[in-house]
Amino acid sequence: MIRRLFNFLTAAAVLSFFALLILTIPSFMDPEFKVINNASEAVSVVAVWRDRKKNIGNIDPMSSIKFSVDDEAAMTFRVHYISGTEIETEPLYFTSGIKVIVTISQDDIEVRYDQKR
Numbered sequence: 001m002i003r004r005l006f007n008f009l010t011a012a013a014v015l016s017f018f019a020l021l022i023l024t025i026p027s028f029m030d031p032e033f034k035v036i037n038n039a040s041e042a043v044s045v046v047a048v049w050r051d052r053k054k055n056i057g058n059i060d061p062m063s064s065i066k067f068s069v070d071d072e073a074a075m076t077f078r079v080h081y082i083s084g085t086e087i088e089t090e091p092l093y094f095t096s097g098i099k100v101i102v103t104i105s106q107d108d109i110e111v112r113y114d115q116k117r
Helices: 002-028
Strands: 032-037 043-049 052-059 063-068 073-081 086-088 092-094 099-104 109-113
Touching: 032 043, 032 052, 043 099, 052 063, 073 099, 073 109, 092 109
Parallel strands: 032 099
Antiparallel strands: 032 063, 043 052, 043 073, 073 086, 073 092, 099 109
């Protein structure tokens, strides 16, 4: 009887350890960003954080680009439309394991955290 209880507790401990491991591994990964261009024209995007910037480049209409950075800060996105309009977002904080979605429309930019895991 004691042997069965010991085996059960050992199995429960091992399963708990693996569940905890599965839940914590994403927090050690670099933050990911996905920039989606839903505008009817191509846009040029630059990501700015701290004293750094990353030129994402041109994104064609109805396409997207993914990138990641090895840092933790607040990031803004500068979007330059072919028509000459330029929009800059409010800063959004990012850290390890976070996924950020940037959706560009014809007259607005939405920056949000990805809620899917």
